[in-house]
Amino acid sequence: QKEVEQNSGPLSVPEGAIASLNCTYSDRGSQSFFWYRQYSGKSPELIMFIYSNGDKEDGRFTAQLNKASQYVSLLIRDSQPSDSATYLCAVNRGSGTYKYIFGTGTRLKVLA
Amino acid sequence: EAQVTQNPRYLITVTGKKLTVTCSQNMNHEYMSWYRQDPGLGLRQIYYSMNVEVTDKGDVPEGYKVSRKEKRNFPLILESPSPNQTSLYFCASSLKETQYFGPGTRLLVL
Numbered sequence: 001q002k003e004v005e006q007n008s009g010p011l012s013v014p015e016g017a018i019a020s021l022n023c024t025y026s027d028r029g030s031q032s033f034f035w036y037r038q039y040s041g042k043s044p045e046l047i048m049f050i051y052s053n054g055d056k057e058d059g060r061f062t063a064q065l066n067k068a069s070q071y072v073s074l075l076i077r078d079s080q081p082s083d084s085a086t087y088l089c090a091v092n093r094g095s096g097t098y099k100y101i102f103g104t105g106t107r108l109k110v111l112a
Numbered sequence: 113e114a115q116v117t118q119n120p121r122y123l124i125t126v127t128g129k130k131l132t133v134t135c136s137q138n139m140n141h142e143y144m145s146w147y148r149q150d151p152g153l154g155l156r157q158i159y160y161s162m163n164v165e166v167t168d169k170g171d172v173p174e175g176y177k178v179s180r181k182e183k184r185n186f187p188l189i190l191e192s193p194s195p196n197q198t199s200l201y202f203c204a205s206s207l208k209e210t211q212y213f214g215p216g217t218r219l220l221v222l
Contacts, residue, residue: 032209043202043213044155088155098143098162099170100211104154 003027004091006103014111019076021106023089026070033065033072034090037083038105044088047074079110114139116214118203124220125193133188133217135203143206144186145170146178148199149216155202161186193221 005024013019021035032051036044050056050063050072062075076083089103116137125131137144145160147170157170161180175197177189186205190197198221203214 034209034211043216044211045213046210049209090155098145098160098168100145100157101171102147102155102157104152 003101004103006106009107010109012109013079019079021074021087023072025091030091032092035074036088038086081110081112084110118214118217122218126222128192131190135186137205141205141207145204146188147202150199195221197221
């Protein structure tokens, strides 16, 4: 079992719809959770991070964390073609450590 | 402009020929890290550094060395590159949660 798992996709959604990206992790000691966006040929860029159970909203993006289910998701509202990219989920193994484990990413295609 | 720079951006080399990929950041970040990205395997952490002279292994450190003699620089050294080190390499730096990635170095080892 991979430590951080994501469906590779592609996930195709029409423009204006909500895109839902999911990630599961195996280490219950994981403390913080990150979503990165990576355009083809570019470097990853942080969208948002979440520490606590529940939802965290930032503009069109909402991260959801459920530690009991070891599940973190990213919702993108009003999806735009410019959101088409690969979304990487990352987990930090514990407070005070800078060890990060990344999932292999989900490719999102927003259809105009 | 706040940035992480890597050099070279592209490199073709042969097995066993020592090489260094440089990484520099101008944001006074304490934390820096190296990753490699391979199709189907995603982004994997090679080494990281919490501050000057403090480094630790990530998930895939074999075949790599690092040093952190200055806060702004974190070079990645391949003493004897092998074809399985052909990959896309990213350097990153951060102060707290937000990692800023460099543009990447594409390495081909023949």
